[in-house]
Amino acid sequence: MQVSMNINGEEISDDVEPRTLLVHFIRENAGLTGTNIGCDSSSCGACTLHLNGEAVKSCTVLAVQADGQELTTIEGLADGDILHPMQQAFHECHALQCGYCTPGMVMAAVSLLDEVPQPSEADVREGLEGNLCRCTGYHNIVAAVLQAAGGPR
Amino acid sequence: MIPVAFDYERATSTDHALSLLAEHGDEAKLLAGGHSLLPLMKYRLAAPAVVVDIGRLTDLSYIRSDGEVLAIGALTRHRDVEINDLVRSEVGLLAAATAKVGDPQVRHRGTLGGSLAHGDPASDLPAALIALRGTLIIQGPSGIREVAADDFFTGFLETDLGDDEMLTEVRIPKVPNARWSFQKFNRRAQDWAIVGAAVMVGSDSCGVGLVNMDSRPIRAMGVEAAVVSGASATDAAATAADGLEPPTDLNAGVDYRCHLARVLTRRGLEESGC
Numbered sequence A: 001m002q003v004s005m006n007i008n009g010e011e012i013s014d015d016v017e018p019r020t021l022l023v024h025f026i027r028e029n030a031g032l033t034g035t036n037i038g039c040d041s042s043s044c045g046a047c048t049l050h051l052n053g054e055a056v057k058s059c060t061v062l063a064v065q066a067d068g069q070e071l072t073t074i075e076g077l078a079d080g081d082i083l084h085p086m087q088q089a090f091h092e093c094h095a096l097q098c099g100y101c102t103p104g105m106v107m108a109a110v111s112l113l114d115e116v117p118q119p120s121e122a123d124v125r126e127g128l129e130g131n132l133c134r135c136t137g138y139h140n141i142v143a144a145v146l147q148a149a150g151g152p153r
Numbered sequence B: 001m002i003p004v005a006f007d008y009e010r011a012t013s014t015d016h017a018l019s020l021l022a023e024h025g026d027e028a029k030l031l032a033g034g035h036s037l038l039p040l041m042k043y044r045l046a047a048p049a050v051v052v053d054i055g056r057l058t059d060l061s062y063i064r065s066d067g068e069v070l071a072i073g074a075l076t077r078h079r080d081v082e083i084n085d086l087v088r089s090e091v092g093l094l095a096a097a098t099a100k101v102g103d104p105q106v107r108h109r110g111t112l113g114g115s116l117a118h119g120d121p122a123s124d125l126p127a128a129l130i131a132l133r134g135t136l137i138i139q140g141p142s143g144i145r146e147v148a149a150d151d152f153f154t155g156f157l158e159t160d161l162g163d164d165e166m167l168t169e170v171r172i173p174k175v176p177n178a179r180w181s182f183q184k185f186n187r188r189a190q191d192w193a194i195v196g197a198a199v200m201v202g203s204d205s206c207g208v209g210l211v212n213m214d215s216r217p218i219r220a221m222g223v224e225a226a227v228v229s230g231a232s233a234t235d236a237a238a239t240a241a242d243g244l245e246p247p248t249d250l251n252a253g254v255d256y257r258c259h260l261a262r263v264l265t266r267r268g269l270e271e272s273g274c
């Protein structure tokens, strides 16, 4: 089936089997490998990207469900060499170690601030409930999101 | 994990979805948010030959006041329910239960109708609907019918829905003055409830729905009767697990689940002013 979607501002079309998962379309058809696959079972959040502006787990969406929609992946956040404020905050707060969870974590965090622009620490911890990090212990991730939101409250 | 190959049909209206179901019978499955069906298909526990995508029927995504009732379209996503002012003020228990479903990513995709139609006793929303005495509007080839929540959930992942029918709306009596509490017990973030209790207490009424305490989402009838006849929260909650057959799994055995049901029901009743 022919699907077409706007990914990071670019129209991408391809012919896929209906059972193709969105995360596979993004990585293999669109060639955008920033979005990772971790658990492949909607638990870890590594595959998080934005579908029409909202964070979703792309291992649990079919490519055909995203046909005609707008997507943003981690590659679409920075403006050339200028990092998105959330990426900058992750960098400054040392909010990553191995980096595997980072693309999904950043995408979930950006979506969280869209919905709750001035979160408390508890809001951030609950808002990132769907993303697992096996390295950092979360502390610096939470600090980064609070910094990106304009400092702790 | 990749699902078994299937034919994909995208419904453009409720009638179109119903005609596709009529055409393909039990070979077909409706796909709403996909957050119960797709995991099952990826694990190959489900392998429908035809998937009918109803995810774009935006006319079934709404929350409206209809006299004494709040009407919610089956395709309304968890996120839209969770933050809606009408839901919060008229049937606050549903908003609270919905906010506890999975994580934000899950709530951006999953729908109220999909959660109810899935009929999982471990889900949060069926218990809330039972406590709130909601009803379900079902559309099929022979027209529209309305079923009470108690009669809708018939067994483990089984509901009263026929293969050729679709859930279109959920109707919940408004209870702006009721007090309520949603108690969900789990050990890890984003997990399903090991046991949960949805509690609603009005001036002369009480509703209690339990999560994961039987093969289907279930009403704690003994607790409700005890509260209405004036029993204390502790005495009423003592009956919470009576007659129920909760599952045993890695998280909990029967005795522990029964204990949790009594404790969570008591906390819920206390929080609801009993």
Ligand SMILES: Cc1cc2nc3c(=O)[nH]c(=O)nc-3n(C[C@H](O)[C@H](O)[C@H](O)COP(=O)(O)OP(=O)(O)OC[C@H]3O[C@@H](n4cnc5c(N)ncnc54)[C@H](O)[C@@H]3O)c2cc1C
Pocket: A041, A042, A043, A060, B029, B030, B031, B032, B033, B034, B035, B036, B037, B038, B039, B074, B075, B100, B101, B102, B103, B106, B109, B110, B111, B112, B113, B114, B115, B116, B117, B118, B122, B123, B124, B125, B161, B165, B166, B167, B168, B190, B191, B192, B193
């Ligand atoms: C990681 C994760 C964590 C979760 N945690 C929780 C949790 O803590 N608590 C909880 O309650 N739920 C949880 N869920 C489930 C979530 O709430 C699902 O969104 C919901 O159960 C199904 O809704 P859906 O719209 O995604 O349905 P789908 O997956 O699209 O469909 C589910 C079933 O219902 C049928 N169906 C869907 N819509 C209709 C309709 N209108 N008429 C007739 N049949 C229909 C489908 O054919 C299918 O059989 C979780 C899911 C995931 C992936």
Ligand code: FES
Pocket: A036, A037, A038, A039, A040, A041, A042, A043, A044, A045, A046, A047, A048, A057, A058, A059, A060
């Ligand atoms: S890979 Fe999608 S949630 Fe883990």
Ligand code: FES
Pocket: A095, A096, A097, A098, A099, A100, A101, A102, A132, A133, A134, A135, A136
């Ligand atoms: S930085 Fe390694 S998993 Fe998060």
